[in-house]
Structure formats: structure tokens, C-alpha cells
Amino acid sequence: VTRPKRAGxxxxxxxxxxxxxAALLVVGxxxxxxxxxxxxxxxESLTGLQIQTGTAGxxxxxxxxxxxxxxxxxxxxLGVLAVENTGDAALALSAxxxxxxxxxxxxxxxxxxxxxxxPDASCDAQPDGVDAIFVGNSWHxxxxxxxxxxxxxxxxxxxxxxxxxxxxDMPSWSFDVTVKGIQ
Amino acid sequence: MTRVTRTAVGIAVAxxxxxxxxxxxxxxxxxxxxASLPAHPGTVPxxxxxxxxxxxxxxxxxxxxxxxxxxxxxxxxxxxxxxxHYRLTAPSLDxxxxxxxxxxxxxxxxxxxxxxxxxxxADRFTEGSIPTAGMPATTCLSFSATGPTTNTEPVEIQxxxxxxxxxxxxxxxxxxxxxxxxxxxxxxxxPAAVCAMExxxxxxxxxxxxxxxxxxxxxxxxxxxxNAYPPTYWxxxxxxxxxxxxxxxxxxxxxxxxSTPVAQFAVMLDHDAGTVTCAx
Numbered sequence: 001v002t003r004p005k006r007a008g009x010x011x012x013x014x015x016x017x018x019x020x021x022a023a024l025l026v027v028g029x030x031x032x033x034x035x036x037x038x039x040x041x042x043x044e045s046l047t048g049l050q051i052q053t054g055t056a057g058x059x060x061x062x063x064x065x066x067x068x069x070x071x072x073x074x075x076x077x078l079g080v081l082a083v084e085n086t087g088d089a090a091l092a093l094s095a096x097x098x099x100x101x102x103x104x105x106x107x108x109x110x111x112x113x114x115x116x117x118x119p120d121a122s123c124d125a126q127p128d129g130v131d132a133i134f135v136g137n138s139w140h141x142x143x144x145x146x147x148x149x150x151x152x153x154x155x156x157x158x159x160x161x162x163x164x165x166x167x168x169d170m171p172s173w174s175f176d177v178t179v180k181g182i183q
Numbered sequence: 184m185t186r187v188t189r190t191a192v193g194i195a196v197a198x199x200x201x202x203x204x205x206x207x208x209x210x211x212x213x214x215x216x217x218a219s220l221p222a223h224p225g226t227v228p229x230x231x232x233x234x235x236x237x238x239x240x241x242x243x244x245x246x247x248x249x250x251x252x253x254x255x256x257x258x259x260x261x262x263x264x265x266x267x268h269y270r271l272t273a274p275s276l277d278x279x280x281x282x283x284x285x286x287x288x289x290x291x292x293x294x295x296x297x298x299x300x301x302x303x304x305a306d307r308f309t310e311g312s313i314p315t316a317g318m319p320a321t322t323c324l325s326f327s328a329t330g331p332t333t334n335t336e337p338v339e340i341q342x343x344x345x346x347x348x349x350x351x352x353x354x355x356x357x358x359x360x361x362x363x364x365x366x367x368x369x370x371x372x373x374p375a376a377v378c379a380m381e382x383x384x385x386x387x388x389x390x391x392x393x394x395x396x397x398x399x400x401x402x403x404x405x406x407x408x409x410n411a412y413p414p415t416y417w418x419x420x421x422x423x424x425x426x427x428x429x430x431x432x433x434x435x436x437x438x439x440x441x442s443t444p445v446a447q448f449a450v451m452l453d454h455d456a457g458t459v460t461c462a463x
Contacts, residue, residue, distance in 0.1 A: 060216030069225035071261075072351025078220040087214055098217065155220055161351045168353045172223045183212040 057087030058145075058181040063119055063152060070159040070173075075132075077123035078155040080116050083179050085145040091181025093141045093151070097133055098176040106135045108163040111175055113139045116152035123154035132158045145181060153179075227355035228259045230346040240365045241328055251324045251362070255346060258355075263348035268357060272341040280340055280364065283325040326364055338366040 061082045068076035085091055097111045110132030116123060126132075133139065145151050157175060159167075167173075233254045241249050257263055269282045328340060342364060345357030431449045 054212070056212035056214040058214035058216045060218045062218050062220060065221060067221045067223065070222050071225035071227065072353060074225070076222070078222060081218050081220075083216070087212075089212060091214065157220075157222055163351065163353075165352060165354070168224045168227075170224060172221055174219045174221045176217060176219045178215055178217040180215040181213060 054088035056089055056091060056181065056183055057085065058091060058179060059084045059086050060177075060179045066123075068157070070157060072159055072161045072163050075126065075156055075158040078111075078157050078175065080119060080121060080123060081113075081153040081155060081177065081179070082119070082150055083145065083153060084150040085147050085181065087181075088147055089183045090144050090146045091183060093143045093145055093179060093181050095139045095141060095153075095177055095179045097135050097137055097139075098178050100135055100176070101172070101174040102167075102170065104164065105167060105173060108160050108167065109173075109175065110134055110158040110160065111177070112154075112156045112158070113141070113177065114154050115141070115143060116154040119152045121152065121154055123156055126156055132156075224353075227350045227353045228257050228261050228263050228348045229355040229358055230263070230265055230348045231256045231258065231358050232344070232346045232360060234360055234362060237360055237362045238365070239326065239362055240367065241326070249326045249364070251326065252321065253324065254321050257348060261350070263350045263355075266347045266349045266354055266357075267344070268347075269342055269344045272343070274338060274340070278328060278338065278340055278366075280342055281325075281327045282342065282344070283327075284322065326362070328364060328366055340364045340366065 061084075062079060063082040064080040066077050066079045068078065070076055083093065095113055097113075100106055100109055112126050112130050112132040114127055114130045141153075143151060155175075155177065233256070234251060235253070239249050239251060255265060267284055271280050273280065324344065326342065340363070342362045343359050344362055345359035347357045348355040431451055433449055
């Protein structure tokens with residue numbers, strides 16, 4: 001047995017139309033009331049405005065290289081490093097004696113690093129409390145570098161007694177230092 | 184996408200949100216930069232030695248020591264040790280030279296100290312060291328030589344001696360000097376003897392070493408005997424007597440072992456003057 005179709009609009013379409021009309025009335029009322037109480041205002045917009053995250057930047061350069069001649073049992077200034085904060089945030093500094101130009105140098109060379117005070121510091125006198133360290137160790141500089149600020153660091157090297165004769169025959173040496181900054 | 188897949192993706196997203204969000208909140212920002220600083224090995228100060236003259240003549244060929252006072256000077260103010268090496272160049276391996284040096288710098292040849300010595304032969308290289316507490320300082324080397332005693336010509340032996348500074352095991356370049364040691368000719372010196380008459384005997388004293396020889400007359404007869412130190416030969420009483428005519432008597436010095444004449448000289452007798460002289 002089949003049920004005969006009813007003529008005219010279906011019942012659910014009528015319900016949807018009623019709901020839509022009610023919603024429009026509510027929105028219209030709200031808007032109308034807001035407009036009636038609105039302040040005078042003006043809005044403008046700028047195009048191209050971007051919001052970016054800040055960066056932490058540190059640039060380390062050799063400000064002065066003394067290229068000293070080292071003999072066993074002597075300490076001599078290596079020069080001055082310039083550490084510039086090129087980022088957007090102040091950074092707390094530390095440094096690492098990374099490497100020497102030859103692993104055979106490693107047991108016989110100690111490096112000391114300390115704030116120079118002025119860019120043209122002689123770095124002859126190693127301050128009390130500043131000790132030379134071996135490759136792989138770190139200095140705690142206990143210094144915060146503000147954005148845009150430059151810090152000058154003195155570096156000196158000590159060649160200890162016992163350095164082998166083979167080191168004497170090397171034409172040159174180099175000592176690598178990495179300065180780290182953390183926010 | 185099945186229900187299982189949708190569930191897995193949902194769980195993963197939830198984990199990322201739970202773990203990642205706090206990490207992002209507490210993450211530090213950091214930066215770093217590196218630089219390299221150069222240095223180079225220093226030069227150990229050198230040592231210079233002043234020998235005065237580098238031509239030295241040994242008293243004889245038996246090995247009498249020859250002291251060579253010298254002054255060592257460092258080439259800068261740093262205090263360094265001293266290292267010595269020497270090398271010998273001799274005409275043959277028959278010759279040996281001993282180089283001796285004091286155990287400390289700063290003493291003269293006249294002081295009493297312990298010698299440290301090593302033989303230096305023609306193909307041998309020896310190295311020693313002299314510690315020092317301060318420079319410049321005086322020191323002393325002593326050379327002695329041994330070799331054949333029958334050399335009729337002077338023998339020259341070259342000894343290259345070099346001093347270097349030492350510091351912590353490092354060594355400067357050696358400042359080499361060549362010292363020429365001359366061993367006088369043994370045989371050629373014998374005629375320069377001194378003769379003297381004593382109670383009818385004649386004594387002949389030579390400079391130089393002449394051990395192991397004896398005297399013969401012109402007929403090959405042994406006429407005397409000798410002592411090594413000093414090398415003195417005596418022609419006994421009676422060989423030359425009043426009946427011996429004045430004039431020249433040939434006398435030879437003969438190697439006792441090989442019976443080889445090594446020198447010949449003449450004894451001049453003059454009865455009228457009462458003298459006896461030796462002549463080449």
C-alpha cells in the first residue's frame with residue numbers, strides 16, 4: 001500500500017523559513033539598539049604592519065691579535081676579543097675554550113679570559129681569581145650584555161713546562177674560543 | 184579516515200598541545216659567536232762561546248790535556264740552560280779526542296771540579312748538557328788526544344763544538360765553532376833536545392813523548408836507555424871518553440818494538456871546549 005503524496009510545501013521548509021525570519025528580527029533589533037547608543041568614532045587601518053619574534057644575536061670578532069711568541073713556562077697576552085650583542089634581548093655570557101690548532105698542544109696550553117675594561121687594554125696582567133683553563137672547559141664570565149652593547153675580553157695563553165720539542169717546530173698555533181649568550 | 188585513525192590523530196594532537204605549549208613558553212633564546220687567536224713558538228735564546236783563538240796546540244801526542252777557558256754568553260736576558268755537542272774530524276780513526284767539561288758553568292779551569300767527559304771519535308756524535316744558574320759565565324773545556332806516537336808531521340784534528348740554550352726541553356740553534364787541535368810532530372821535535380854532560384855521561388832530554396825507544400850509535404849499537412816521563416835518554420859514562428875524538432857522532436832513536444829509526448841527531452863533542460851539544 002503506498003501513501004499518497006500531500007500537495008503543497010513540505011512542513012520542514014515552512015519551519016526553516018519561520019526560524020530565519022525570527023533570527024533576522026533579533027539581529028535587527030540588537031543592531032538598531034546599538035546604533036541608537038553608539039559613540040561617534042572613526043576607524044582607520046594600516047596595511048603592511050607585521051609582528052615578528054625577536055632575535056638573540058652575538059657577534060664575536062678579534063679586536064686585537066698580539067700573536068705572541070710562547071716558550072715553555074711563559075704566559076703572554078693573545079689579544080682582545082670584541083663581543084657585540086646584535087640581537088633584541090640582553091644576554092648572559094659564558095665562553096668555551098673550544099680547540100687548539102693541534103691536539104698535541106692541548107695538554108700544554110691554558111687560556112685565560114676576562115673583561116678587558118677598555119678596548120685598548122694591554123692584557124698583560126691576569127687579574128687575581130682568573131685562572132687559565134684547558135681545552136674543553138668553560139669560563140663563567142658573570143656578565144650580562146645588553147642589546148647593542150659591546151664587551152671587550154682579554155685573552156692570554158700559558159705554555160706549560162713539558163711541552164714537547166715537536167711543538168717548537170710548528171710554524172704557528174691558534175686557539176679557538178666560543179662565546180655564548182643566553183637570555 | 185576510519186574511526187581508529189581519527190582517534191590516533193586526536194591523541195597525537197592532544198599530546199603536542201600538552202607538551203609543546205609549556206616548552207614554548209619556557210624556552211631560552213641563545214646565540215653564540217667564535218673567534219680564533221693566533222700564537223707561535225718562541226725562539227729559545229742561544230748561547231755564544233768565546234774561545235779566544237780556536238787554534239790550539241796540544242803539548243804532545245800522548246794526550247796531555249789542553250784547557251780552553253771560554254766565556255758563554257746568552258743572547259738575551261732570559262735564563263736558559265746550556266747544551267753542548269761536539270764532533271770530531273781526525274785524519275784517521277787512530278786518533279781519539281776527549282772533550283771534557285765541568286759539571287757546572289761558572290768555574291774556571293783552575294778550580295777543582297768533576298769533569299764529565301765523553302770520547303769523540305771520527306764518526307761519533309755526543310751531546311751533553313751543562314746546567315747554569317746565570318749567564319754570562321765562564322767555563323772551561325779540556326781537550327786531550329791520543330794517537331800514534333810516530334807522527335813526523337803535525338797532525339790537525341778538527342773538533343766542532345757548539346753550545347745551545349735550553350728551556351723547558353726546547354733547544355736553540357747550536358752556535359758551532361771549530362777548534363783546531365794540533366798534535367806536534369813527535370819525531371821532528373826530538374832533535375830539539377837538550378844535551379848535557381855529567382861526569383862523562385851525556386844526557387839528552389826531549390820535549391814530547393818518546394816512550395818505547397832507545398838510542399843507538401852510528402854502528403847500530405845500543406848506547407842508551409830512556410825514561411818516558413820526562414823523555415830522557417842517557418848515554419852512559421864511558422861511551423864518550425877522552426879518547427873519543429872530537430867531532431860529530433851520529434845517534435839514532437829507534438822504536439824498540441819495530442826497530443825502526445824515528446829520529447836521528449848528532450852529538451857534537453868538543454874536548455877542547457869541554458862541551459857536548461846536540462844538533463839535528
